[in-house]
Amino acid sequence: GRKVTVEPHRHEGVFICRGKEDALVTKNMVVGDSVYGEKRISVEEGELKIEYRAWNPFRSxxxxxxxxxxxxxxxxxxxxxxxxxxxxxxxxxxxxxxxxxxxxxxxxxxxxxxxxxxxxxxxxxxxxxxxxxxxxxxxxxxxxxxxxxxxxxxxxxxxxxxxxxxxxxxxxxxxxxxxxxxxxxxxxxxxxxxxxxxxxxxxxxxxxxxxxxxxxxxxxxxxxxxxxxxxxxxxx
The missing domain is CATH 3.40.50.150 (Vaccinia Virus protein VP39)
Incomplete structure (x- = not known):
């Protein structure tokens, strides 16, 4: 599959995940945990693995x-x-x-x-x-x-x-x-x-x-x- 990249949105603390479909995401404060069944995306940044959570505009x-x-x-x-x-x-x-x-x-x-x-x-x-x-x-x-x-x-x-x-x-x-x-x-x-x-x-x-x-x-x-x-x- 295509490599997923995450870039900062102009609102600080909000990010955009670029993949097959772009998604709005936030950096997961509790890694490994979904709150309401939302998709989690892990991205390697150097040595670090950072996890993001998809933020659905139809639910928020x-x-x-x-x-x-x-x-x-x-x-x-x-x-x-x-x-x-x-x-x-x-x-x-x-x-x-x-x-x-x-x-x-x-x-x-x-x-x-x-x-x-x-x-x-x-x-x-x-x-x-x-x-x-x-x-x-x-x-x-x-x-x-x-x-x-x-x-x-x-x-x-x-x-x-x-x-x-x-x-x-x-x-x-x-x-x-x-x-x-x-x-x-x-x-x-x-x-x-x-x-x-x-x-x-x-x-x-x-x-x-x-x-x-x-x-x-x-x-x-x-x-x-x-x-x-x-x-x-x-x-x-």
Whole structure:
């Protein structure tokens, strides 16, 4: 077979595996371990064998945004990330790979069923701090969480922007960033998606969250958009 090569993506900590078909990959923090049945690829770099994990954009909004050409994800090696709507930890595991041993992922998930899977992922990945709580009540986990550089949110709730804002006011540093995945029909199934996205962006602006970029997730997800921006407030 053809020799597989892996090269860095322009987003630090993300890679592209060049083979018969190109694939988005992250460097596996727990070598020999797949989290959700994803393919692992070993590449020899000099004396070292480095293992990468395939990152499927049909199963991850963040991967879809990266392949869709998002300009910035702000999630990079050493970053402290709060992940709202962590579910079973599929995307969280790739964020854990990206931020690496120097970074942290505070993974918040309300569902106890998904939470069980998330706890298992976190057992092997020491940089994931699983929090099985409702993201609407950040005061319940304020003792567990330090200030973060980035909030990533995929909570698919009608009041998602308010939920992100509450967490930003508590944990996001001034000048930190947010990446929000918006599913239009979760917020308003009667309005056209573009109208829903515009209305959410307006809500963000009212919370010191300044959107800098918006893109849809076609062809991976229908009627989804990702909004990336900066959180900044004037210090009195």
């Amino acid at each position: 909004k963040l991967a879809a945004a990266i392949l869709g050409g998002v300009d910035q994800i702000h999630i990079k090696p050493g970053a402290k990330v709060m992940y709202l709507g962590a579910a079973s930890g599929t995307t969280v595991s790739h964020v854990s790979d990206i931020v690496g041993p120097e970074g942290l992922v505070y993974a918040v998930e309300f569902s106890h069923r998904s939470g069980r899977d998330l706890l298992n992922v976190a057992k092997k990945r020491t940089n994931i701090i699983p929090i099985i709580e409702d993201a609407r009540h950040p005061h319940k986990y304020r003792m567990l969480v330090g200030m973060v550089d980035v909030i990533f949110a995929d909570v698919a709730q009608p009041d998602q922007t308010r939920i992100v804002a509450l967490n930003a006011h508590n944990f996001l540093k001034n000048g930190g960033h947010f990446v929000i995945s918006i599913k239009a029909n979760c917020i308003d199934s009667t309005a056209p998606p573009e109208v829903v996205f515009a209305s959410e962006v307006k809500k963000m602006s009212a919370e010191n969250m300044k959107p800098q970029e918006q893109l849809t997730l076609e062809p991976y997800e229908r009627d989804h958009a990702v909004v990336v921006g900066i959180y900044s407030y004037r210090k009195n």
